[in-house]
Amino acid sequence: MAAKRIVIDPVTRIEGHLRVEVxxxxxxxxxxxxxxxxxxxxxxxxRGRDPRDAWAFAERTCGVCTTVHALASVRSVEDAxxxxxxxxxxxxxxxxxxxxxxxxxxxxxxxxxALDWVDVVSALKADPKATSELAQSISHWxxxxxxxxxxxxxxxxxxxxxxxLGIFANGYWGHxxxxxPPEANLLGVAHYIEALDWQKEIVKVHxxxxxxxxxxxxLVGGAPCSFNLDDANAINAERLAYVAKxxxxxxxxxxxxxxxxxxAIASFYKDWGAIGGGLSNYLAYGDLxxxxxxxxxxxxxxxxxxxxxDLSKIHEVDAHDPQQVKESIAHSWYQYSDGDAAAKHPWxxxxxxxxTGPKPPYDQLNVEGKYSWLKTPRWKGHAMEVGPLARLLxxxxxxxxxxxxAVDMVLKKLDVPVAALFSxxxxxxxxGIETYLVAQWSQEFYSDLLANIKNGDSRTFNGEKWEPSTxxxxxxxxxxxxxxxxxxxxxxxxxNEKIANYQLVVPSTWNASPRDASGQRSAYEASLIxxxxxxxxxxxxxxxxxxxxxxxxxxxxxxxxxxxxxLNRVTVGG
Amino acid sequence: MSTNSRPTIWEHAQSKGVSRRDxxxxxxxxxxxxxxxxxxxxxxxxxxxxxxRIPVLWFHxxxxxxxxxxxxxxxxPGIADIVLDKISLDYTETLxxxxxxxxxxxxxxxMTKYKGKYLMVVEGSVPTADGGVYCCIxxxxxxxxxxxxxxxxxxMICWGSCASNGCVQAAKPNPTQATPxxxxxxxxxxxxxxxxxxIAEVMTGTIVHxxxxxxxxxxxxxGRPKAFYSRRVHxxxxxxxxxxxxxxxxSFDDENAKRxxxxxxMGCRGPVTYNACGVMRWxxxxxxxxxxxxxxxxxxEGNFWDxxxxxxxxxxxxxxxxxxxxxxxxxxxxxATAVGIAAHAISTNIRKRHLIKEEIAASxxxxxxxxxxxGCEIK
Numbered sequence: 041m042a043a044k045r046i047v048i049d050p051v052t053r054i055e056g057h058l059r060v061e062v063x064x065x066x067x068x069x070x071x072x073x074x075x076x077x078x079x080x081x082x083x084x085x086x087r088g089r090d091p092r093d094a095w096a097f098a099e100r101t102c103g104v105c106t107t108v109h110a111l112a113s114v115r116s117v118e119d120a121x122x123x124x125x126x127x128x129x130x131x132x133x134x135x136x137x138x139x140x141x142x143x144x145x146x147x148x149x150x151x152x153x154a155l156d157w158v159d160v161v162s163a164l165k166a167d168p169k170a171t172s173e174l175a176q177s178i179s180h181w182x183x184x185x186x187x188x189x190x191x192x193x194x195x196x197x198x199x200x201x202x203x204x205l206g207i208f209a210n211g212y213w214g215h216x217x218x219x220x221p222p223e224a225n226l227l228g229v230a231h232y233i234e235a236l237d238w239q240k241e242i243v244k245v246h247x248x249x250x251x252x253x254x255x256x257x258x259l260v261g262g263a264p265c266s267f268n269l270d271d272a273n274a275i276n277a278e279r280l281a282y283v284a285k286x287x288x289x290x291x292x293x294x295x296x297x298x299x300x301x302x303x304a305i306a307s308f309y310k311d312w313g314a315i316g317g318g319l320s321n322y323l324a325y326g327d328l329x330x331x332x333x334x335x336x337x338x339x340x341x342x343x344x345x346x347x348x349x350d351l352s353k354i355h356e357v358d359a360h361d362p363q364q365v366k367e368s369i370a371h372s373w374y375q376y377s378d379g380d381a382a383a384k385h386p387w388x389x390x391x392x393x394x395x396t397g398p399k400p401p402y403d404q405l406n407v408e409g410k411y412s413w414l415k416t417p418r419w420k421g422h423a424m425e426v427g428p429l430a431r432l433l434x435x436x437x438x439x440x441x442x443x444x445x446a447v448d449m450v451l452k453k454l455d456v457p458v459a460a461l462f463s464x465x466x467x468x469x470x471x472g473i474e475t476y477l478v479a480q481w482s483q484e485f486y487s488d489l490l491a492n493i494k495n496g497d498s499r500t501f502n503g504e505k506w507e508p509s510t511x512x513x514x515x516x517x518x519x520x521x522x523x524x525x526x527x528x529x530x531x532x533x534x535x536n537e538k539i540a541n542y543q544l545v546v547p548s549t550w551n552a553s554p555r556d557a558s559g560q561r562s563a564y565e566a567s568l569i570x571x572x573x574x575x576x577x578x579x580x581x582x583x584x585x586x587x588x589x590x591x592x593x594x595x596x597x598x599x600x601x602x603x604x605x606x607l608n609r610v611t612v613g614g
Numbered sequence: 615m616s617t618n619s620r621p622t623i624w625e626h627a628q629s630k631g632v633s634r635r636d637x638x639x640x641x642x643x644x645x646x647x648x649x650x651x652x653x654x655x656x657x658x659x660x661x662x663x664x665x666x667r668i669p670v671l672w673f674h675x676x677x678x679x680x681x682x683x684x685x686x687x688x689x690x691p692g693i694a695d696i697v698l699d700k701i702s703l704d705y706t707e708t709l710x711x712x713x714x715x716x717x718x719x720x721x722x723x724x725m726t727k728y729k730g731k732y733l734m735v736v737e738g739s740v741p742t743a744d745g746g747v748y749c750c751i752x753x754x755x756x757x758x759x760x761x762x763x764x765x766x767x768x769x770m771i772c773w774g775s776c777a778s779n780g781c782v783q784a785a786k787p788n789p790t791q792a793t794p795x796x797x798x799x800x801x802x803x804x805x806x807x808x809x810x811x812x813i814a815e816v817m818t819g820t821i822v823h824x825x826x827x828x829x830x831x832x833x834x835x836x837g838r839p840k841a842f843y844s845r846r847v848h849x850x851x852x853x854x855x856x857x858x859x860x861x862x863x864x865s866f867d868d869e870n871a872k873r874x875x876x877x878x879x880m881g882c883r884g885p886v887t888y889n890a891c892g893v894m895r896w897x898x899x900x901x902x903x904x905x906x907x908x909x910x911x912x913x914x915e916g917n918f919w920d921x922x923x924x925x926x927x928x929x930x931x932x933x934x935x936x937x938x939x940x941x942x943x944x945x946x947x948x949x950a951t952a953v954g955i956a957a958h959a960i961s962t963n964i965r966k967r968h969l970i971k972e973e974i975a976a977s978x979x980x981x982x983x984x985x986x987x988x989g990c991e992i993k
Contacts, residue, residue, distance in 0.1 A: 048714035049752045052707045055679045057751055078749040078756075079741075080676050081789030082782065090923035096911060097919065100782045103680020103811065147686075155711040195698065198629065204667055204702035209720040211711030233694045240687040240814075244900045251903030252896040253687065254680040254811055255913075259866060264908035266871045273853070273874020274907070282900075395747050402753040413748075501867035583713050 043070055046576050047404065049077070051586055053152040055104040056593025058552065060564070061405060062582060064573045069582065072561075072568035074552050075405055075412040076593050083391070086542040091117045091534050092506075094542065095258045098530060101544065102592055106254040107140050107246065108523040109530070109544070115333060116532040117260045120517025124332060126499040129262035131489040132249050134328050135283065136256065137521075138482035139245040142290045144524040145428075145475040146298055148590045150228075150235040153468065156584045157305055158220060158228035161213040164197055166222035171230075174223050179300040183234065192230040212580040217572075219308045231301055235293075242290040248279050262501035267493055280490065287486055291479040302472040303453050306465060313456050316464030316585035318567030321422045322346040322430035323550070325357065325529060327522035328481060340481050341474075341522050344434040345419060349462060351437035357419070359518045359529050362387065365545060367415040371407075371554035373397060374415065381557040383418060386531040386543035387516065416553040416562060417545050425563040426526025426550045427589060428470040429461060442480075446473050464567070467588040508537040523547050525590050548592045564589060667699075668825065669724045669732040671763060672706035675749050675756040676783050676792050677738030681773040682708045684811035688818040689898040696818060700825060701733070707751075718752055725766050733824070734767035736760065736777045740798055741790035748790040760798060769803040769830060771820060772796065775913060778806035778837070785919035796837060803830050806837040810913035813894055816842045836916075838888070847910050848884035850892030853877070871907060881925040882909030889914040 042065070049059035057078040063071040086097050094117065099110035111133060118125065125133075168189035175184035199205075212218070220228070243253040249265050250256020257264050268274035326336050326343030336343045344354035358364055366383035369376055375392040376382045384390065396410050405411040418424070435443035450473055451458060460466055492498075505511065516533045526547030533541035551563040561569075564586060571581050627637050674682075686693045697703050703710075704724040705717070712720055724732055738756075741748035746755030764770060772795045775781035783792040796804050807820055820839055823831045831839040848854065856862070857876040864870060864879060878885070884892075887910050891902040903910055909925075912918040 047753075050707050050713065050717060052710050052713045052717050055708070057674070057707075057749065077751065078676060079790060080748075080783035080792065084787065084789050085782065085785045085919075090925070093922050093924045096924065097782055097785075100678050100680070100810065103678040103683050106680060106683065151709060160711070199698055202667070202702075204669070204704075206667075206702045206704055207697060207706060207710045209704060209710070209712065209723075210716035212716075233698075236686065236694050237692055240689060240693075240897065243687060244897050247897040247900040247906070249906060251901055251906035251908055252891075254683045257903055257906065257908035257911075259908065262867065264866060265906045266867045268872040271873055273905075274872050395744065397747065398753075399745070400747060400750050400753060400755045401758065402750075498872075499867065501865075503865050503867070506865070578716070579714070 044576055045404065046573070046579055046582070048579060048582060051583065051591065053155065053587060054591040054593065055102060056548075056591070058586075058591050058593045059405070060568075060582065060586060061407060062568055062573075062579075064576055067572055067574070069568045069571040069573060072565040073405065073407040073411060074414075074554065074562070074564040076414040076552060077412075078593065079413045083542050083544065086539050089539050090508075090537070091120070091532065091539055092260045094532065094539060095260070098542075098544070099255055099258070101546070103254045105140070105144060105523050105525060105592055107136055107250070107256055107258070108521055108528060109546075110256075110258040111137065112519040112521045112523075112528050112530040112544075113532075114258050114260045114519065115521065116517045116519030116530040117534070118333075118517070119519060120515040120532055120534050121505045121511055123261050123502055123505050124334075125262045125502055126497070128267070128489060128492055128497065128500050129502075130329060130332065131485050131492070132263040132265070132500065134485045135287075135482060135489070136246055136249055137328060138287075138478045138485065139242055139290075141478045141524055142294060142475055142482075143239050143242050145471050146235055146294070147239050148471065148524075149298060149302065149468075150232045152590065153587045154228055154232055154305075155208075155211060156580065156587055157218070157309060158232070159213050159215075159218040159225050160196065160208050160211065160229055161200070162218070162220070162222045163225040163229045164193065164200065164222075166193065166226035168193055168226065170223040171226040174304070175227055178304050179296045181296040181300075183230075189226055189230055192233065193226055196229060212578050212583075215578055215580045216574045217580050217584075220305065221308075224304060224308065228301065228305065231297055234297070238293050242286055242293075245283055245286050248275070248283055259501065261503060261506055262499075264501075266500055267498040269493070280493075284486060287479075287482050291483065294475050294479045299472055299476055302469065303450070306454055306469060309465060310454065310456060310460070312465035312584070313454075313460030313463045315571060315581075316467070316567045316588060317462040318565075318569070319423055319425045319561075319563050320347070320349045320462070321419075321424045322433050323357065323419050323424035323426050323527050324431045324434040325359065325520040325522060325527045326431075326434070327520075333520075340477075341431050342435050342438045342440060344438060345422075345424065346430075346433055346437060347422060351433060351458075354434060354437045359520055359531075364420055365417060365529070366421075367417045367545065367549075368556045369410075369415050370557035371410050372412055372415050373410050383421075383557070386529075386545055387533065387541070389543055410554075412554040414549050414553040416556045417550050418556060418560075423556070423560045423562050423566070424527075424550055426547045427467065428474050428524075428526075429467045430526060431522060432470045432474060433461065442477060446477055464585045464588040471590070511537060514540075523592075525592050526550060546592075548589075551589050552591060552593065564591075667702040669704045669728045670701045670735060671704060671721060671724060671732055671767075672708075672735045672737065673756075673759065673763065674707045674751075675736065675738030675740050675760070675776075676790070677774070677776045677781075679708060679737070680811040681737045681776075681817070682706070684814045685773075685817050686814075687897055688814040690815060691818055691822065693818075696821065701821065704732075714752075725763060729766040731768050732766065733769055733771070734763050734802070735771045735773060736795050737773045739776045739780050739783060739792040739794055741783075742793050742798075743789075743791035757798070760795065764799045764802050767802050769805070769824070770795070770799065771805045771807060772837075773807055773817065774812055775808045775810045775916075775918075778808040779916035781810060782919055804837055805830060805833065805839060808836075808838060808843070808914040808916075809889060812914070813842075813890060813896060815894060815898075816890055834888075842890040842894075843888045843914070845888065845890070845893070846885060847887045847889055847892050847904070848882075850890075851884055851904055852892065853904055866907070874905075877904055877907075877909040879927050880909045881923070881927050883912030883915070883918065883921075883924075883928070884910040885928060887912040887915050887918075 043063040051058040095110040095113040098113040246253035246256040326339040328340035331338040362385040368383040375394040531543040553562040746757040749756040
């Protein structure tokens with residue numbers, strides 16, 4: 041049987057515009073091509089602007105993983121100018137980081153990923169009493185009565201009977217790969233609705249410290265809010281109590297709803313612990329500093345790289361090293377002055393438009409040539425997977441007790457070996473496990489913040505280098521972070537008080553990029569090889585694996601220059 | 615169940631425990647609100663009894679999805695109530711279960727079946743450079759898609775600054791020629807709901823207005839609902855008395871910042887930004903940027919990205935110059951308001967005027983920034 045080309049465009053329940061083309065033969069994927077189909081050009085727009093403003097522009101890279109680009113941006117400027125932020129600012133940033141993880145991961149699980157595993161129509165057949173018993177057997181969460189699930193079921197029944205299926209129209213209901221019993225499906229649907237209501241609460245931590253969400257405010261040198269226990273116009277005891285309640289409510293939801301649901305659903309899909317593994321290399325820059333960003337040994341999420349799934353050897357990662365992170369454009373709609381085979385560190389990068397794709401409207405991309413607006417990043421030449429799984433594996437390999445304990449707890453409950461982590465299921469489980477950890481860590485950060493204030497340190501901002509007159513004529517820096525979707529870094533070059541160059545290499549660029557010059561696949565493409573496809577007209581299994589990465593394409597595609605000028609050519613020296 | 619087999623507003627009301635008596639009372643109230651004669655009560659009642667949930671098609675073009683994220687933060691109504699009970703969200707790349715062909719089928723089913731009746735909402739700008747190749751979905755350009763969908767839409771809402779004025783990708787040099795929707799589409803009523811993103815309840819409030827009253831809310835000269843965009847952040851800011859008294863933050867986290875003084879000197883764009891942040895605040899009324907210590911960056915105003923740097927206060931920039939104007943205008947508050955931005959006429963406080971004169975050297979070039987953006991009047 042000849043291979044059949046399946047095109048999925050748009051891939052929905054993601055951020056941004058992703059197209060996936062796969063070859064399917066005898067019921068399995070034999071080849072895959074991932075393409076980002078939208079560009080905006082933020083890096084070009086950033087040039088010539090005030091480096092202190094960059095966070096606001098960069099933050100608009102993505103509104104789903106809001107804050108993470110603002111954080112990477114202020115860190116890049118602080119790295120370039122040698123600014124050390126006060127401990128309270130670090131703690132506020134950590135709390136905002138934890139908030140983002142909890143909201144983003146819960147929304148991903150219930151609203152972007154769950155409908156790949158949970159059959160909404162099957163939930164109508166459930167006995168609410170059986171769902172109630174299931175719910176109470178896995179969690180103490182109070183909303184678990186028969187009446188509660190019965191009401192949810194009636195609401196969905198009425199919705200379906202209306203004939204207007206809205207967001208559930210044409211879903212993959214009744215697909216042979218859907219394995220949950222009706223009572224578990226009803227539980228999933230009930231928590232889909234509950235999580236939708238819950239997620240708007242936790243983000244209020246951003247609103248308190250950053251004034252709004254999405255897109256809270258950041259500040260080079262610290263945090264924009266001030267503490268004053270004796271004034272209603274600053275962060276005082278009431279605001280802190282508000283944060284404390286939001287964090288503890290979030291921890292309860294994660295521990296009593298998200299994690300039990302994840303384990304319950306995963307237990308029906310253990311076969312997915314052997315599907316979708318893809319690459320065997322993992323990269324994490326690490327984050328959640330507890331003693332300044334210059335001290336990665338004290339991060340909650342450690343930094344490092346893993347090759348060939350060898351957890352016994354964690355390799356050192358240095359984003360400043362011009363030999364480590366490089367981007368190539370062999371299959372991307374760009375040109376390099378020294379040919380398509382070259383690979384360039386972000387500080388030396390070039391961006392030259394070269395759209396060679398088919399003229400729209402088109403049915404298929406020319407995957408032999410260039411087929412995406414994403415460049416292809418590599419670490420020491422290796423294709424790397426980034427994201428929750430990479431973070432946990434690096435933490436596991438580093439021997440971090442809290443991370444190891446959480447991972448082992450989940451493996452034990454699911455009764456699967458460590459090797460099951462290298463999979464679609466592993467990726468989805470890792471996201472839950474780290475949310476569980478982050479919910480705990482956020483309590484520590486909050487206590488530390490309170491202790492600092494109690495001890496008389498209320499500083500949130502270091503203004504020593506605020507005025508551009510204090511800056512050197514030229515400076516360059518890297519701002520690293522771990523976005524919910526993985527390793528994120530912004531590279532900045534400042535000349536004469538302005539941005540001379542700004543480059544982002546973001547998680548979905550690592551994962552969703554096209555092949556490199558030597559034909560190595562990146563994470564999405566590699567993970568799809570071997571995926572079973574029961575019905576090529578309803579490619580649910582492909583969507584599952586792609587969603588396990590939590591794609592974010594607005595982040596991944598951000599470069600473009602219409603005049604074909606050579607950009608970003610910066611000599612790295614000294 | 616009505617003959618069209620879709621639940622009507624009356625059926626929804628019943629399911630929510632609303633009595634027939636209360637429902638009829640609500641219909642009478644709504645009739646009065648709409649300015650219709652009492653004889654029209656029966657007509658309104660009938661419309662609400664038989665009206666199905668309006669199909670909504672939500673498009674994503676050049677954007678960051680912050681508008682969708684903001685939308686799901688709505689506290690009243692809650693997002694589940696909107697999506698399950700109030701509208702039929704037939705196409706949205708962010709939330710819909712189906713992908714690829716199944717998603718495209720759902721889109722085209724609604725476009726065909728409800729031609730002329732669906733509400734089209736757009737998140738993102740449309741790139742027009744080079745034939746539109748910079749944003750393609752399903753192999754088609756955003757330009758192609760927006761034109762096709764607009765042709766059958768009853769009305770259109772443009773979410774956020776991207777769809778209403780281009781936002782960050784339209785900032786200089788606007789590499790992809792990112793273009794707001796109202797410059798591409800005509801013949802369909804367009805509501806612009808700017809902001810990066812807009813406040814959640816401003817978004818859902820606009821939809822609720824359309825549903826409850828079956829009419830477009832009153833719009834200003836820029837197509838924005840007056841309910842949310844008729845006042846400057848500065849005029850509704852709780853820190854405004856500090857401004858009037860000449861009490862300013864001079865550096866982040868200084869003693870004045872800890873007292874919550876005015877952020878004008880830190881670059882706050884409140885004086886030139888029309889939005890509801892000061893009144894409604896964000897995320898269920900918890901705070902807004904100024905309350906949390908950072909100036910407004912003006913994210914609901916056209917061109918705000920190019921009116922930086924953000925931390926330099928306004929009068930040093932062409933197109934602003936409000937304080938100089940304020941001094942010139944003096945106490946003629948009414949007249950000043952009539953000319954819009956050049957109308958910052960709070961100059962009764964002698965001390966403040968003195969301080970501001972010291973603060974502002976330049977900015978002779980006083981213009982109405984709106985005039986540069988197309989000269990729309992502010993009512």
